[in-house]
Amino acid sequence: MHLTRLALRQVTRKLQMQRMYSATAPAVSGSVAEKLVPPTPEGAVKPPNPKLDGIVNNIAALNLLEVAELSTLLKQKLNLPETAFAPQFAAGPARAAPEEEEEAAPKKVQTSFKVKLVKFDEKQKVALIKEVKNLLEGMNLVQAKKFVESAPTIVKEDIPKEEAEKLKDALAKAGAVVEIE
Numbered sequence: 001m002h003l004t005r006l007a008l009r010q011v012t013r014k015l016q017m018q019r020m021y022s023a024t025a026p027a028v029s030g031s032v033a034e035k036l037v038p039p040t041p042e043g044a045v046k047p048p049n050p051k052l053d054g055i056v057n058n059i060a061a062l063n064l065l066e067v068a069e070l071s072t073l074l075k076q077k078l079n080l081p082e083t084a085f086a087p088q089f090a091a092g093p094a095r096a097a098p099e100e101e102e103e104a105a106p107k108k109v110q111t112s113f114k115v116k117l118v119k120f121d122e123k124q125k126v127a128l129i130k131e132v133k134n135l136l137e138g139m140n141l142v143q144a145k146k147f148v149e150s151a152p153t154i155v156k157e158d159i160p161k162e163e164a165e166k167l168k169d170a171l172a173k174a175g176a177v178v179e180i181e
Contacts, residue, residue, distance in 0.1 A: 113164040114181040115155040117171065120148060124175025131174035135167060151176075 040046045048056075062070065075082065120128050125148065133144040136155070147153065155178070156167060168178045 111160070112158040113161055114157045115159070115164050115167045115171075116152060116179045116181060117148070117155050118152045118177045118179055120151055120177065121175035128171070128174040128176050131170060135170060148176075 059067075059070070074080070129141065129144045129148050132148055132155075133139050133141055136144070136147075139147065155171070156164075159167070161180075164180045168180055171178045
């Protein structure tokens with residue numbers, strides 16, 4: 001019994017394969033091949049779906065009353081609440097004028113500062129290079145010289161005001177013109 005089932009399955013599979021690949025098998029219907037559309041290349045404008053294009057054209061041809069009726073019908077059909085499409089301005093009181101908001105908002109206090117070397121006195125260049133080498137960690141004389149000569153440049157960023165003031169005073173004593181931003 002078991003052997004006959006196996007033999008029957010094998011025979012039916014062979015017949016199915018022959019039918020599928022034989023010349024006598026019916027060809028793919030032309031309507032299916034016509035519906036297949038090759039993909040649009042990248043960057044090219046994709047043609048609109050004719051069905052959706054027709055719907056958009058029909059909706060665009062409606063007058064205001066018909067649009068309101070369409071909206072009501074869609075809400076009923078899709079089980080949407082009535083307030084789902086309410087405008088935002090109807091939900092609450094009018095917003096305050098921008099000038100009033102600016103006054104009410106607390107002013108931001110700057111907590112981090114930049115110290116910028118704008119220029120320096122050529123006569124005190126050596127003293128300034130030594131001062132920069134001492135103030136900035138990990139800098140040797142050659143690096144400090146290149147740093148000073150590349151003015152205007154930022155000496156330090158994101159430092160507190162007190163540290164920025166101390167750095168400005170030290171560099172100003174060495175003959176530099178320094179700004180705190």
